[in-house]
Amino acid sequence: MHEIIKTNKTISFMRYRMAAWFMSGLLIVASIVSLSVNQLNWGLDFTGGTVIEVGYETAADLPAVRKTLDANGFGGAVVQNFGTQQDVLIRIEPREGVKAQELGNEILSLLQSESNGQVEMRRIEFVGPQVGDELTEQGGLAMLTALICILIYIALRFEWRLALGAVGALAHDVIITLGLFSVLGLEFDLTVLAALLAVIGYSINDTVVVCDRVRENFRKYHKGTSEETIDGALTDTMSRTVITSLTTILVLVALFFLGGQLIHGFATALLFGVVIGTYSSIYIASSLALALGVSREDLMPPEVEKEGEDLDPLP
Amino acid sequence: MLNKFPLWKNLMVIAILAIAALYALPNIYGEDYAVQISASRNASVTTDTLGRVEQTLEEISITPKGVTLENDQILVRVNSDVEQLQARDALLRELGTDYIVALNLAPATPDWLASIGATPMKLGLDLRGGVHFLMEVDMQEAVRKIQDQMRDTVRAELREERIRSTSIRRQDSDVVVELRTTEDYTAAEQYLDNRYPGYTLIEEEATQTLRLRMTEAKLKETQDYAISQNVTILRNRVNELGVAEPVVQRQGADRIVVQLPGVQDTARAKEILGATATLEFRLVDDENSLRDAEMGRVPFGSELFPNRNGGNTLLREDVILTGDHIVNATSGFDENQRPQVSISLDGAGGDKMSLATRDNVGKPMATLFIEFKATGERDENDRIVFERHAEVINVATIQSRLGSNFRITGISSQQEAQNLALLLRAGALIAPIQIVEERTLGPSLGKENIALGTQAIVWGFVLVVFFMVLYYRKFGLVANLALTANLVLIIGVMSMIPGATLTLPGMAGIVLTVGMAVDANVLIFERIREEIKAKRSPQQAIHHGYDSAFSTIMDANITTLIVAIILFAVGTGPVKGFAVTLAIGIITSMFTAIVGTRAVINAVWGGKRIDKLSV
Numbered sequence: 036m037h038e039i040i041k042t043n044k045t046i047s048f049m050r051y052r053m054a055a056w057f058m059s060g061l062l063i064v065a066s067i068v069s070l071s072v073n074q075l076n077w078g079l080d081f082t083g084g085t086v087i088e089v090g091y092e093t094a095a096d097l098p099a100v101r102k103t104l105d106a107n108g109f110g111g112a113v114v115q116n117f118g119t120q121q122d123v124l125i126r127i128e129p130r131e132g133v134k135a136q137e138l139g140n141e142i143l144s145l146l147q148s149e150s151n152g153q154v155e156m157r158r159i160e161f162v163g164p165q166v167g168d169e170l171t172e173q174g175g176l177a178m179l180t181a182l183i184c185i186l187i188y189i190a191l192r193f194e195w196r197l198a199l200g201a202v203g204a205l206a207h208d209v210i211i212t213l214g215l216f217s218v219l220g221l222e223f224d225l226t227v228l229a230a231l232l233a234v235i236g237y238s239i240n241d242t243v244v245v246c247d248r249v250r251e252n253f254r255k256y257h258k259g260t261s262e263e264t265i266d267g268a269l270t271d272t273m274s275r276t277v278i279t280s281l282t283t284i285l286v287l288v289a290l291f292f293l294g295g296q297l298i299h300g301f302a303t304a305l306l307f308g309v310v311i312g313t314y315s316s317i318y319i320a321s322s323l324a325l326a327l328g329v330s331r332e333d334l335m336p337p338e339v340e341k342e343g344e345d346l347d348p349l350p
Numbered sequence: 351m352l353n354k355f356p357l358w359k360n361l362m363v364i365a366i367l368a369i370a371a372l373y374a375l376p377n378i379y380g381e382d383y384a385v386q387i388s389a390s391r392n393a394s395v396t397t398d399t400l401g402r403v404e405q406t407l408e409e410i411s412i413t414p415k416g417v418t419l420e421n422d423q424i425l426v427r428v429n430s431d432v433e434q435l436q437a438r439d440a441l442l443r444e445l446g447t448d449y450i451v452a453l454n455l456a457p458a459t460p461d462w463l464a465s466i467g468a469t470p471m472k473l474g475l476d477l478r479g480g481v482h483f484l485m486e487v488d489m490q491e492a493v494r495k496i497q498d499q500m501r502d503t504v505r506a507e508l509r510e511e512r513i514r515s516t517s518i519r520r521q522d523s524d525v526v527v528e529l530r531t532t533e534d535y536t537a538a539e540q541y542l543d544n545r546y547p548g549y550t551l552i553e554e555e556a557t558q559t560l561r562l563r564m565t566e567a568k569l570k571e572t573q574d575y576a577i578s579q580n581v582t583i584l585r586n587r588v589n590e591l592g593v594a595e596p597v598v599q600r601q602g603a604d605r606i607v608v609q610l611p612g613v614q615d616t617a618r619a620k621e622i623l624g625a626t627a628t629l630e631f632r633l634v635d636d637e638n639s640l641r642d643a644e645m646g647r648v649p650f651g652s653e654l655f656p657n658r659n660g661g662n663t664l665l666r667e668d669v670i671l672t673g674d675h676i677v678n679a680t681s682g683f684d685e686n687q688r689p690q691v692s693i694s695l696d697g698a699g700g701d702k703m704s705l706a707t708r709d710n711v712g713k714p715m716a717t718l719f720i721e722f723k724a725t726g727e728r729d730e731n732d733r734i735v736f737e738r739h740a741e742v743i744n745v746a747t748i749q750s751r752l753g754s755n756f757r758i759t760g761i762s763s764q765q766e767a768q769n770l771a772l773l774l775r776a777g778a779l780i781a782p783i784q785i786v787e788e789r790t791l792g793p794s795l796g797k798e799n800i801a802l803g804t805q806a807i808v809w810g811f812v813l814v815v816f817f818m819v820l821y822y823r824k825f826g827l828v829a830n831l832a833l834t835a836n837l838v839l840i841i842g843v844m845s846m847i848p849g850a851t852l853t854l855p856g857m858a859g860i861v862l863t864v865g866m867a868v869d870a871n872v873l874i875f876e877r878i879r880e881e882i883k884a885k886r887s888p889q890q891a892i893h894h895g896y897d898s899a900f901s902t903i904m905d906a907n908i909t910t911l912i913v914a915i916i917l918f919a920v921g922t923g924p925v926k927g928f929a930v931t932l933a934i935g936i937i938t939s940m941f942t943a944i945v946g947t948r949a950v951i952n953a954v955w956g957g958k959r960i961d962k963l964s965v
Contacts, residue, residue, distance in 0.1 A: 088795070139790070140616065157795040159616070163786035166484065170922075177920035184912050192905060229855050229917070229928040233862060236913040236932065240869065240906045247902040275869075275876045282817060282872075283865035286810030290861050293809055295802035297476070301858050 048269045048317060049262045049325060055318040059207060066214020073217045078224030078300075081171050083129040083164030085138045089146060090155040094120035103149050109142065118296040122157065129164045174228045178209065181235055193246050194333050200324035201242040204315040208238045212308045226301040234308030237283065241276060241316035248272050249321065253334040261330050265321050280313040352889045353956030355949055363949045366941070367835055370842030376459040376470040377841060382415055383434040384456040385441060386594055387424040387449055395422050399449070406444045412437055425456055452592030453612065471844045472595075474853030474927060477800050479793030480611035481619055485584075485783040487604045492576035492781035493523050493569065500549075500562065501525050502668055504542070513538050517650075523569070524552075525562040532558070573604070576781045581606055584783075587623055601922070606783070616790050628673035629774060631703070632665040634714040634745055640664050655718060657742035658762065665716050665742070670706040675699025679774035681767035684759055689767035692757045693774065700754025707752045717758050719743045719770075743770075803857035810861050811837070818868060822875050824964035828950045829871040832942040836867050839938035840931065850934075853927030863935030869906070870943030874899040875965050888963045892955065896948060903944065911936050 079086045089095075097114055100123060104112045109127060117124035127138060139159035146154045182202055189198035212234060216223050248268035256264065284306065291302035387403065389395045400419050403426060407414055414437075415427040426441075428434050434453060441451045457470045475482050497520045504525055505518045515538070516528040527542070529535040535558045542560060543551050548568030552561040564572070581600055588596045588608065597609035613619050638649040643664045648654050657663045678694040695703060707715070720740045744760030761767045814833065818826035840860060844850045878895030886894065914936060917929035955963070 090792075090794075139788070155792065155794070156790070157792045159788070159790040161785075161788040163484075163486075166787050173920055173922070174925075177916060177925070180920065181913050181916045184916060185909055188909055188912060225924045226855050226858070226928075229858075229921070229925045232913060232917050232921075232925070233859075233928070233932065236910040237862075237866065239909045239913065240866070243906040243909050244873065244902055247905055251898075271880070272876075275872050278821065278872045278876075279866070279869040282814045282868050283862070285813040285817060286806075286861050286865035289810040289813060290806045290858060293802060294806040294858065294861070295799060297799065297854055298802075298806075298858055301855065305862065 045263070045267050045270045046273070047266050049266050049322060052318065052322040052325070055322065059211075059315075059319060062211050062214065063207065066210050066217070069214050069217040073220070075213065075217050075223045076220050077167075077171075078222045078227070079126065079160055079162055079167075080225040081167045081223070083162045083167040085127040085129075085142075085162075086158070086160045087125045087127075087139050087142055087156075088117055088158040089123050089125070089143065090157050091121045091123065091150065092153045095123045097123065099149075100125070100146065103145060104142070107145055109138075122296075129162075170225070177228075177232065178235070181232065182206065185235075185239055189243070189246065193250060194329065196324045196327040196329040196333065197246045197249070197320075199327060200320040200322075200329075201239065201246060203323045204242055204312075204320035205235055205238055207315050207319050208234055208308060208312045211311050212304055215307055216304065221303060222300055224300060226298065227304045230301040230304035230308065233305055234312055237305075237309055238312030238316060241279070241312055242320045244275065245269060245272055245316050245321060246324075249324075249329075250334045253331045254336065257331075261325060264331070265325055269317055269321065276313060276317065280309055283309050352893050353952045355952045355956075359945070360949055360953070363946055367838070367946075370839045372463075372466070372842075373468045373845050374838050374842035376457060376463050376468045377845060379458045379460065379470070381455040381470075382427040382458045383431050384428065384454040385426045385434060385437050386452045386454040386592065387426070387441065387445065388452075388589070388592065389422060389449055395419065395424055395449070399445070400424060402444060403441060406440050407437060410436055410440045425454070427456055427458075450589075450592035452594060454594035455612070469845060471841065472851040473796075473800075474851045474856070475609055475611060475789065475791055475796075476854045476924075477796050477803075477852060477857075478611050479791045479796035480609065481613045481616050482610075482787070482789040483608040483620075483623065483785050484601070484787035485606045485608065485623075486786045487577055487580055487606065488782045488784065489573050489576065489604055493564070493572055494520070495781065496572050497523060497525055497564075498669075499672075500546075504562065505668070508538060508541070511537070511541055513541065523564055527560040527562070529558045529560070534558075535560075577604065577606070580781065580783060584608060584623060605786070612793070616788070620785065628720050629676070630672050630718040630720060631670045632668065632716055632718055633670065633706075633710060634716050635664045635666050636714060638664060655716075655740050655742050657745075658760075663716055663742045663745060665718065670715070671695070671699055671702050673774060675702070676774050679771040681764065681771040683764075684757070688759060689761045689764045690757050690759045691761065691767050691771050691774070693755070695754040697754070703752050703754065703756075707748050707750075711748050711750060713748055714745050715748050716742045716745045799854050799857075803854060803861075807837075807857065807861050807864065810864050814864060814868060818871075822965055825871075825875050825878075825951070828947050828954075829868055829875070829943075831950060832871060832939075832947045833864065833867055835946055836935070836939050836942045837864070839942065840934055843934050843938065844931070850930050851927060852931075853924060855924040855928040856931040859928045859931030859935065863932065863939060867935065867939035867943065870899070870903045870940060871947060873902055874943070874947070878963065878965050882963065882965075888955070888960045891963065892951060896944070900944065903940065907936050907940050 095116070097116065101112070101114050104110070104114065104125070111128055113124075113126040115124050116122060125142065127142075139161055143154070143156050143159070182205060185205065186198050186202045189201050209231060212231060213223075215221075216227065221227075245268060248271055249265055252264050252268045252271070253261075256267070259267070287302055287306045287309065290298060291306060294302055387395065387399070389399075397419065400417065403424055404417060407417075407426065412428060412433050415429060417424065417426050426437060428437055438451055438453055441449075445451060459469060501518055501520045504527060505515075508515055508518070508527070513534050514530055515534065516530050518525070518527050520526070527538060529538055535555070538560055539551070539553060542562065546562065548565055548571070549562045550565055552563055554561065577600055581598055584606060585596075585598045588598055588610065593610045593613055595611055597607065599607045601607050608623060610619055635649070635652040638652060640662065643649065643652070643654045644662055648664075651667050652664055653667055654662050654664055675695045675698060676693055677696050677699075680692050682690060682692060684690045718740055719742075720738060744758055746759065761770065811833070815830045818829050818833075820826070822829060837860070840863065844852060874895050877899045878891045881891035881894050882888070911933060914929050914933035917925055918933065921929055
């Protein structure tokens with residue numbers, strides 16, 4: 036039997052909680068600053084506009100493509116390689132005009148005529164700006180609803196302090212992951228939104244496992260302070276937390292390297308989210324609950340009056 | 351005895367896995383290249399057609415893999431994409447325009463599987479290639495159209511009642527009636543009050559004006575009707591395109607999603623789908639001077655329209671009939687070999703036509719072609735502004751009283767007659783639509799996405815399997831069995847649920863599930879290790895390990911499931927696809943990790959004396 040973490044002693048996680056608070060606080064502030072200064076690099080799904088992905092037979096000459104587009108009135112277009120040298124992604128801002136949705140076809144035929152038809156259309160997407168607006172609203176709403184529902188579920192199943200701790204940890208994960216996307220200028224599209232919601236799913240899974248153990252240990256051991264009990268629960272679940280994170284990260288790495296360009300943002304968000312989520316379920320969720328004053332009494336099973344309990348036993 | 355499953359429990363596990371495996375099976379057979387033949391409206395697919403198809407294939411010496419006639423459709427399966435194109439071209443030549451011949455991919459599921467309803471997973475457009483449109487319906491126009499009809503009704507009824515009005519017109523969403531005298535005002539008020547359900551009468555006595563205003567309920571009903579009508583019509587048009595497995599669905603209050611797998615020619619698809627054309631039949635106003643009207647003095651009750659010859663035609667405002675009543679339209683040639691469109695009307699339309707033409711024999715009647723085009727501009731509510739283009743396509747003298755079958759001549763080309771017939775047949779859109787989102791994916795990119803996704807799943811799977819064996823030894827092997835079973839279950843369930851579609855984010859969801867699915871087993875195995883450390887016997891350790899991990903697993907998974915359900919409810923497109931696989935993955939992984947592994951562990955280790963566990 037081999038183990039990654041071999042302990043017979045309880046690790047005093049909570050002793051370092053001030054350091055964790057400090058670090059998380061710093062990261063959150065940095066994220067919020069970046070989100071308000073740099074903002075997010077919203078993808079097509081949110082901004083509206085046109086995206087065209089074309090495949091050339093040989094390595095594409097990007098400056099030439101830009102020149103062609105400039106010459107034909109598509110000045111502001113973003114032209115970049117996508118995955119390989121042959122694949123080119125062109126992004127055009129939404130604009131007022133009768134044929135907004137026909138831009139794609141127009142540009143394709145333009146490129147085809149420039150390079151003797153050796154361009155293959157791989158993908159054209161056009162999204163109207165107001166569809167994007169609705170999406171932003173919807174995405175935010177989805178996340179908020181998810182957080183509230185989780186809050187209610189954990190509050191009912193466990194205790195409100197743990198619920199607040201868990202949801203606090205989730206918000207922490209979401210903000211920092213968004214911050215990372217903002218700092219690195221990665222494109223935030225619908226798949227990244229899905230990934231962010233998956234981070235919520237993953238992180239809550241982790242947190243609930245810890246909460247569960249905290250509750251169990253409170254009920255099992257009648258000695259020790261709240262801090263010691265939480266430390267004990269964290270130590271008990273440590274191996275599991277690390278192993279599950281590890282297997283998840285393993286597959287995400289596979290997805291990152293093999294899943295293709297379209298799924299890159301998704302894999303990045305999740306990879307980072309899983310790491311942050313694992314950390315937050317250890318430090319943030321439980322230390323928040325501790326700070327809110329969670330105690331043994333709060334987690335004792337509710338006294339159920341059994342039928343006939345107040346009767347005298349039969350002789 | 352500890353750790354022994356009753357027989358029924360073992361059988362249940364085996365049965366569930368067997369069923370899932372059976373329904374997952376069609377996915378490995380792939381697809382056949384196929385040609386799909388369906389009838390246009392004035393033809394039908396019969397066994398005769400089947401014979402013609404088989405003969406045509408023989409003539410070009412293609413031996414099909416199979417030819418089947420089902421649901422009024424013939425499906426010809428061939429061996430390669432080259433043969434597919436050859437077969438399509440030959441069949442097009444043979445069958446002509448009465449039939450729609452379209453390229454298709456048909457699942458190559460063997461008959462015995464197909465007979466128990468096993469079908470492969472549906473693939474999303476991002477994995478298959480094709481076009482996706484999101485369309486928005488112009489609700490203002492829908493309301494306007496209804497109100498125009500209302501105006502005509504009110505005008506006709508007041509005339510019948512001999513109530514004389516100065517003007518009856520539509521103003522935004524009101525019908526405004528202005529009256530000359532107090533007597534007429536009172537009479538009209540009495541007549542119109544509570545006459546039309548869904549309308550409230552607003553009286554403005556000072557100006558002797560009456561307003562008929564739509565109630566909120568009626569407004570909503572009108573909009574709902576417009577959407578569902580448009581969905582029906584778009585579905586008809588999509589069918590005319592001959593696309594295999596199209597999707598036409600309402601989304602939200604005023605949007606419609608159309609997905610056309612395999613379609614590459616977006617220009618044509620858009621032309622057919624987006625065209626909002628309708629016909630109106632109106633009498634030509636030959637009592638007033640056309641020249642005066644052209645100078646800007648359009649007489650009251652008439653409207654000026656351009657015609658095909660570059661000039662104008664003055665038409666009466668009253669509409670005899672709109673395109674809504676057309677039930678069929680076919681193109682052909684008249685006795686002078688000029689293109690024509692033959693039209694059949696429904697009962698109500700026939701009555702209207704007959705009534706209007708009865709009194710007007712010898713007078714000219716015009717066919718007005720109306721099209722709505724998006725201007726690309728937006729109004730203050732950020733709605734797209736549509737422009738109405740109306741053109742008189744022909745004027746004919748009414749020779750006799752018309753019934754429900756008649757024809758339009760004076761069309762310039764056969765192509766145009768065909769297009770017009772197609773549009774009329776497909777029905778008139780009740781309100782114009784605008785494409786607000788369009789996604790086209792090349793088929794090669796779709797294939798690439800499948801390949802990459804599969805690769806990621808396989809490698810992720812291999813890595814996890816390897817790690818689990820390394821870390822948990824024999825118990826790790828059991829967890830890996832569960833993981834494999836879980837994959838089969840996900841695919842099986844996805845194939846069984848009719849609405850589930852596999853998308854690229856969905857594949858990512860499966861990958862993620864592979865990573866997370868071992869969590870339940872990790873929880874259990876860690877507990878078992880703890881129990882062993884606490885010096886319990888191996889059998890006790892297994893028993894308590896499973897027991898104490900259970901509530902943790904439930905809580906953890908239910909919360910994740912809540913997230914998945916919310917994602918499904920709120921999300922669209924990729925988010926939804928991801929949510930489906932995530933939710934299915936959570937449920938199946940709970941089953942395999944808790945019940946599945948227990949069955950195996952019980953079978954191998956349960957009920958024996960063992961000194962040491964390999965965990």
